Amino acid sequence: MADAFTRAMAEMPLVAILRGVTPDTILPVADALIDAGFRLIEVPLNSPDAFTSIARLVRHCPDGVLAGAGTVLTPEDVGRLADTGASLLVTPNTDPQVIAAGVRAGLVPLPGCLTPTEAFAALRAGARGLKIFPASRMGPAYLKDLRAVLPPGTPLLPVGGIDVAGMAAWHATGAAGFGFGTNLFVPGRPPAAAAAADRALTAEWRRLQEAAA
Numbered sequence: 001m002a003d004a005f006t007r008a009m010a011e012m013p014l015v016a017i018l019r020g021v022t023p024d025t026i027l028p029v030a031d032a033l034i035d036a037g038f039r040l041i042e043v044p045l046n047s048p049d050a051f052t053s054i055a056r057l058v059r060h061c062p063d064g065v066l067a068g069a070g071t072v073l074t075p076e077d078v079g080r081l082a083d084t085g086a087s088l089l090v091t092p093n094t095d096p097q098v099i100a101a102g103v104r105a106g107l108v109p110l111p112g113c114l115t116p117t118e119a120f121a122a123l124r125a126g127a128r129g130l131k132i133f134p135a136s137r138m139g140p141a142y143l144k145d146l147r148a149v150l151p152p153g154t155p156l157l158p159v160g161g162i163d164v165a166g167m168a169a170w171h172a173t174g175a176a177g178f179g180f181g182t183n184l185f186v187p188g189r190p191p192a193a194a195a196a197a198d199r200a201l202t203a204e205w206r207r208l209q210e211a212a213a
Contacts, residue, residue, distance in 0.1 A: 001087055001106055001107070001108055002108065002128065004064070004066060004087065005066060005087070005088075005108045005128055005129075007064065008039035008040055008064065008065070008066050009040075009129070009155060009176065009177060011037075011039050011064070012037045012038060012039045012040075012202060012205065013040070013155070013157070013176055013177025013178075013205070014038060014040065014177055014178050014179075014180060014201055014202065014205055015040040015041070015042055015088075015090070015110070015131075015157060015159075015177065015178070015179040015180070016033050016038050016040065016041045016042065016180060016184055016185065016198075017042055017044065017070055017090075017159070017179055017180060017181040017184065017185070018041065018042065018043050018044070018047070018053075018185045019043075019044045019046070019047055019070070019071075019181055019182075019185070020047050020048070020185075020186070020187040021043055021047055021053055021185065021187065022047070022048050022049065022053065022187075023048075023049050023052040023053045023056055025187075026043070026053040026056055026057050026060075027056060027057070027060050028191070029185065029194070030057055030060060030061065030067075032191065032194055032195045032198055033198050034061070034062070034065055035195070035198075036195065036198035036199045036201075036202050037198075037199075037202040037206075038065075038198065038202065039064060039065050039066065040065075040066050040088060040177075041057060041061070041065065041066070041067045041068075041088075042067070042068050042069060042070040042088055042090045042179075043057065043067075043068075043069055043070065044069065044070035044071040045069050045070065045071045045072060045073070045077060046071050050069065051069075051080055051081070051084060054067065054068065054069055054081065054084045054086055055084040055085070058084055058085045058086050058087075059085075066087040066088050066108065067086055067087060067088065068081065068086040068087050068088025068089055068090065068107065068108070069081045069086060069088070069089065069090065070090040070091075070092075071090075071091070071092055072089050072090065072091050072098060072102075073091065073092075073093075073095070073098065074098065075097055075098060075101040077098075078098060078101040078102050078105055078107065079101070079105065081105075081107065082105035082106065082107060086107065087107060087108055088107065088108050088110060089102040089105075089107040089108065089109045089110065090109075090110045090111075090112075090131060090179075091109075091110075091111045091112050091131075092112040092133060093111070093112050093113075093118075094111050094112065094113045094118040094119075094121050094122045095111070096121055096122075096124070096125035098111070099111050099122060099125035099126050099127055100125050100126055102126070103125070103126035108128045109122075109125075109126055109127050109128055110127065110128065110129045110130070110131050110157065111125075111127050111130065111131060112131045112132075112133040112159070113130050113131070113132065113133070114132065114133065114134070114138070116146060116149055116150070119146060119150055119154075120150075123150075123151065123154065128155070129154070129155035129156070129157055129176070129177075130150075130154060130155065130156050130157065131157050131159050131179060132146070132156055132157065132158045132159065133158075133159045133160050133179075134159070134160035134161065135158035135159055135160050135161065135162060135170070136158075136160050136161025136162060136166075137160070137161070140158075140169040140170045140172065140173045140175075141173060143156060143158060143170060143173040143174050143175060144173040144174060147173070147174040155176040155177065156174060156175060156176055157175065157176060157177045157178055157179055158170050158175050158178055158179075159178065159179035159180075159181070160179075160181075162178060162180070162183075163183050164183075164200050164201060164204050167201075167204050167205065167208060168204075168208060171208045171212070177205075178201075178205075180201055183197065184197055184198065184201065
């Protein structure tokens with residue numbers, strides 16, 4: 001699973017956060033994301049009937065696309081998530097017990113953290129990458145400060161309040177990817193508008209990578 005995550009991050013390190021998606025709508029939403037190039041998709045557990053959506057998503061996704069849950073708060077949630085066959089475990093906070101449970105279950109933990117103390121605790125527990133949340137409250141320069149003290153190569157994915165126009169500033173200070181929520185998915189958004197948002201985000205990431213090469 002770790003190798004699959006590494007490949008997905010290399011191809012398109014943007015995490016789609018589908019808060020509010022339902023089992024009846026998950027598959028067309030996922031297809032639009034995959035068509036746009038997304039390889040990492042999460043369904044927050046505070047979405048309606050989230051585990052059913054995740055199970056359907058896991059069965060539907062082609063090889064190379066990793067699916068899982070966000071807002072994972074307890075080891076019990078981790079167990080239920082593993083039972084769906086999911087890959088990703090995303091949290092809003094740093095809870096070493098939850099992270100360690102994910103490692104034992106063979107999941108890829110992407111815990112939320114903000115401070116250096118939380119970041120190092122997450123890495124010690126087995127995090128594969130760090131979701132920097134809420135990123136917009138701190139600004140891109142804060143990411144540079146974090147990267148200066150963390151192990152080289154630690155994937156940092158800012159989440160919260162970042163749009164297409166803001167990606168460049170975070171990329172310049174070391175963002176290895178991003179997580180996108182409401183600017184990517186809102187329940188009831190017309191399919192054409194959602195697909196356009198998907199493509200705009202992946203296109204901007206490719207542009208930033210090409211400019212930095």
